[in-house]
Amino acid sequence: MRYDLNLLPVFLVLMEERSVTRAAQRLGITQPALSNALTRLRTMLQDPLFVRQRYGMEPTEKAQELAPVLAAALASVDEVVLGQQDFDPAKARQQITLAANSYVEFALMPALVARLQQAAPGIRLRLIPFGADLADTGVMSGATALVLGRVANPPDNLVVQHLMDESLACVVRADHPTVHKRLSRLQFERLKHVNMVPPGRLRVGLFQALERQGLRREVAVSVTHFLAIPDMVAVTDHCATLPSLICRRLANDPRLKVLPAPVDLGSFPVEMGWHARHRNDPAHRWLRGLLVDVVRDLAAPAA
Secondary structure, three states: OOOOOOHHHHHHHHHHHOOHHHHHHHHOOOHHHHHHHHHHHHHHHOOOOEEEEOOEEEEOHHHHHHHHHHHHHHHHHHHHHHHHOOOOOOOOOEEEEEEEOHHHHHHOHHHHHHHHHHHOOOEEEEEEEOOOOHHHOOOOOOOOOEEEEOOOOOOOOEEEEEEEEEOEEEEEEOOOOOOOOOOOHHHHHHOEEEEEOOOOOHHHHHHHHHHHOOOOOEEEEEEOOHHHHHHHHHOOOOEEEEEHHHHHHHOOOOOEEEEEOOOOOOOEEEEEEEEHHHOOOHHHHHHHHHHHHHHHHHHOOOO
8 A cells, every 4th residue: 555654744733633623724734635634544544543522533542553653654754855855045935833932932033033034035934832731832743843942841752952041130110219220129029010921831930939039029910921011011110020031122112121130030941842853854953053043142142
C-alpha cells in the first residue's frame, strides 16, 4: 500500500485538537479540506481513528497506538529531507505558527516582525496563545514551529533554548502625588496595584518573589494583557510591576514613569522550544537565529 506522508501532520494535529475545526485553523486549511484528509487517513490506516463525542472527537485505541510511532516517523523524514534543503529568506513564501505568551507578544514580536519585513517579506506569522500547557500549542507534534515564553517540564521530543533572563520594574503615572524619583518599600505597600495575570507562569513567579521578600501588595484591579495597563496607570495613583523590557517601552509614554522595584524581585527566564524534528530544518534554524538576534538587541542596555 502507498502511504501519503502529507496526511501525517493532519493526523497528529487532530490528535492534539480533537476537533476538525480547530485542526483546520491550526493547519491553515479549510474545514472541508481537513474533513477530506481525515477520510483519506481513515482509508489509509483502515480505522475510524476518531469517534465523535459531545465535546469533540475521541481517538480510537489504534489512533492512540499509532500517534507516537507516526510522530517519530515524520521526525525521521524531516531530519533527512529538510536537512538537505537550502533556504533563502528573501524568496521564502510560507506561514509559520508561533505559540507565544502575552509578554513575548508585547515585548518581542514587534521587533521580530520588523526584521521579517526586511529579510523575509514572504513569511507570514500566525500567533497562538501559550499559557502553561504545552499540549495546547501544537509544538509537541511539530505543527507549531516554536513555543516562546517559560517552557517548564518539556517532553523528551522538545528542544529548549534559553534566550534571556528578564527582571522586573515598577510603573506609576508621571505626576504621581506621592511617588517621585524612587519608590520605597513603604510606598509600594501603601499603593494600590494593577495586577497582570496572564495564563502562563509569570503570575506565579511574581507572587513568589513578593512572598520571598515579605512584600505586601494590595491589588485594585487584575488584567489579562499588558496592553490594558498603561492607560489604567496613567489615570490613577496605582502602580504596576512589569517586566523590564515592557517598562522600557512604557518609559517613552510621557504620562508614565518607570522606577526600580523597591527590592530585588529576581528574574524569570525567557525560552523557546521546538520539536526535535525541526532541528535540521534550514528555515527553522534561520528563524531561531533571527529570534536570538532580536532578543540580544532588545536586551542590550539602553543607550
